[in-house]
Amino acid sequence: MSSDTKSSSPTETVLKTENASVYYGNFRALQGISLDIPKQQITALIGPSGCGKSTLLRCYNRLNDLVKGFRVEGKISYHGQDLYAPEIDPVELRRRIGMVFQKPNPFPKSIYDNIAFGPRLVGYKGDMDDLVERSLKQSALWDEVKDKLKQNGAALSGGQQQRLCIARAIAVQPDVILMDEPCSALDPISTLRIEDLLQELKQHYTIIIVTHNMQQASRVSDMTAFFNVEMTEKGGRVGHLVEYSETQRIFQSPTEKSTQEYVSGRFG
Amino acid sequence: MSSPRTLFAIGMTGLTFLAAAIALLILVAILSYVVINGGSRVSLDLFTQLPPVAVIKTGGGFGNALIGTLMTVMIAVLLSVPFGILAAIYLSEFGRETLFSSIVDFLTNVLSGVPSIVVGVFAYGVIVTKTGFSLKLGFSAIAGGVALAVLMLPIVVRTAAEALESVPNDVRQAAIGLGATQFQTVFRIVLPAAIPSITTGVMLAVARAAGETAPLILTTLFGYSWINSLIAPPTPTLSVLVFNFATGPSRNQQQLAWAASLILVALVLITSLLSRLAIRRKV
Ligand SMILES: Nc1ncnc2c1ncn2[C@@H]1O[C@H](COP(=O)(O)OP(=O)(O)OP(=O)(O)O)[C@@H](O)[C@H]1O
Numbered sequence A: 001m002s003s004d005t006k007s008s009s010p011t012e013t014v015l016k017t018e019n020a021s022v023y024y025g026n027f028r029a030l031q032g033i034s035l036d037i038p039k040q041q042i043t044a045l046i047g048p049s050g051c052g053k054s055t056l057l058r059c060y061n062r063l064n065d066l067v068k069g070f071r072v073e074g075k076i077s078y079h080g081q082d083l084y085a086p087e088i089d090p091v092e093l094r095r096r097i098g099m100v101f102q103k104p105n106p107f108p109k110s111i112y113d114n115i116a117f118g119p120r121l122v123g124y125k126g127d128m129d130d131l132v133e134r135s136l137k138q139s140a141l142w143d144e145v146k147d148k149l150k151q152n153g154a155a156l157s158g159g160q161q162q163r164l165c166i167a168r169a170i171a172v173q174p175d176v177i178l179m180d181e182p183c184s185a186l187d188p189i190s191t192l193r194i195e196d197l198l199q200e201l202k203q204h205y206t207i208i209i210v211t212h213n214m215q216q217a218s219r220v221s222d223m224t225a226f227f228n229v230e231m232t233e234k235g236g237r238v239g240h241l242v243e244y245s246e247t248q249r250i251f252q253s254p255t256e257k258s259t260q261e262y263v264s265g266r267f268g
Numbered sequence B: 001m002s003s004p005r006t007l008f009a010i011g012m013t014g015l016t017f018l019a020a021a022i023a024l025l026i027l028v029a030i031l032s033y034v035v036i037n038g039g040s041r042v043s044l045d046l047f048t049q050l051p052p053v054a055v056i057k058t059g060g061g062f063g064n065a066l067i068g069t070l071m072t073v074m075i076a077v078l079l080s081v082p083f084g085i086l087a088a089i090y091l092s093e094f095g096r097e098t099l100f101s102s103i104v105d106f107l108t109n110v111l112s113g114v115p116s117i118v119v120g121v122f123a124y125g126v127i128v129t130k131t132g133f134s135l136k137l138g139f140s141a142i143a144g145g146v147a148l149a150v151l152m153l154p155i156v157v158r159t160a161a162e163a164l165e166s167v168p169n170d171v172r173q174a175a176i177g178l179g180a181t182q183f184q185t186v187f188r189i190v191l192p193a194a195i196p197s198i199t200t201g202v203m204l205a206v207a208r209a210a211g212e213t214a215p216l217i218l219t220t221l222f223g224y225s226w227i228n229s230l231i232a233p234p235t236p237t238l239s240v241l242v243f244n245f246a247t248g249p250s251r252n253q254q255q256l257a258w259a260a261s262l263i264l265v266a267l268v269l270i271t272s273l274l275s276r277l278a279i280r281r282k283v
């Protein structure tokens, strides 16, 4: 299925990264990254800890702007528009590119208000009850919470909280959803539920997911990017993209030896 | 056989227990002393009657002083709470890690160490006194309220800033990630989440202010009649009444001082309990 992605009509690129390097102050976290994220597909970012997966993800919604000393060189564009151009409003951008974090982080508010928060920010005029219901259904949480929408979001289980966070991200009807290890704090059953959910969401959204779980990457993603860290001459550590291809390729016949070692669990 | 290490542990546990017990004992002693001395005078009269002058041997109350205390504290709350919370929001949200915020932070700590009598002298100088660079309002609830507000301010700022800082960063990131501005994040997510803890801090500040005497002697003075204005006339308060009556020669006034102490302690206890309830509600 994923092997013929290439032969079928080339999909539209949503996020294009061209020779991007990312710095935190003097520290270079990522170097020379070039990577195209295809529309309405799931792209997995994998690689050892500290190789800069989260850093790259946070470049896409400009969440790193909040970090002092953060800087990008090279070019990242979103539907052909330079993400870091001065006329881009990062607040506006983040409504188009949503994010789900590693640790479930519902607001200390009711389930309903958690979901309504984003739409209210933009002065959503439609039927809020309906939007809340739709978002919860899309994130496969509706049946579990439909009778307790007024209850605090923090009172849900970890897996439910994470689905609430997904529902909250969906409610603003984004174009892209970034997920940074969304299942790492969850039990296997909740993880499977979210993986199923991802397949549903893919119909409507472009998804980028960071994961340390190789099975997860191979199960859910269409494309996989493998990152690694290398030592620089000065003894620093910098992340770089080793290989990017269809998931099946990466897991069955990678070009690079280090990819082979990493995906088969013989690494380091 | 116990090893020396276990013996030491047992000894230390005992010592800490003893210290805790003594702390409790002191509180119990104060409470029972106040109740024994003031309890007999507690009746409705306390709240409806005016204070007796020294020559009157029986009866009287301190209705005007209770109102005065509530009024003065209310003014102090209205002044210090909004101001203190906004300052805390600057310190812990918008101005985080700026030079200005660390200066303000430091000065707030200094302010909390300024003796209350000094604050009283200051309020007297700029509000009460009829000479020089002053608002020339005379002894009044307003002047007392300002003095108490200055004393409450650092407590409110400190506790509110801590309450805001204790809101997890994850939650801020989530809001920013949904396309909220920093302003929206602070006022719609962080501040509401911190309100229960801020309430506790405000209650503590109120409890502290309600019992303050020194600054009130200099700003509200005392009076034997009902209060009919926020400005101009001297405003009696419970703490100043205790100060005036406790050491006087009149037996009747001394008894009232004890009763007023009892009511003050009760007020403080009630505020503490309310603040406890505010925390409870959060969990
Ligand atoms: N806010 C920051 N300030 C300075 N350095 C940072 C910051 N965030 C990340 N780094 C550094 O950038 C490098 C890449 O970090 P990043 O979090 O992107 O890695 P990661 O691949 O997501 O790792 P993990 O799998 O452990 O989450 C690390 O060396 C890290 O120390």
Ligand SMILES: [Mg+2]
Pocket (backbone or CB within 6 Å): A053, A054, A055, A180
């Ligand atoms: Mg990470």
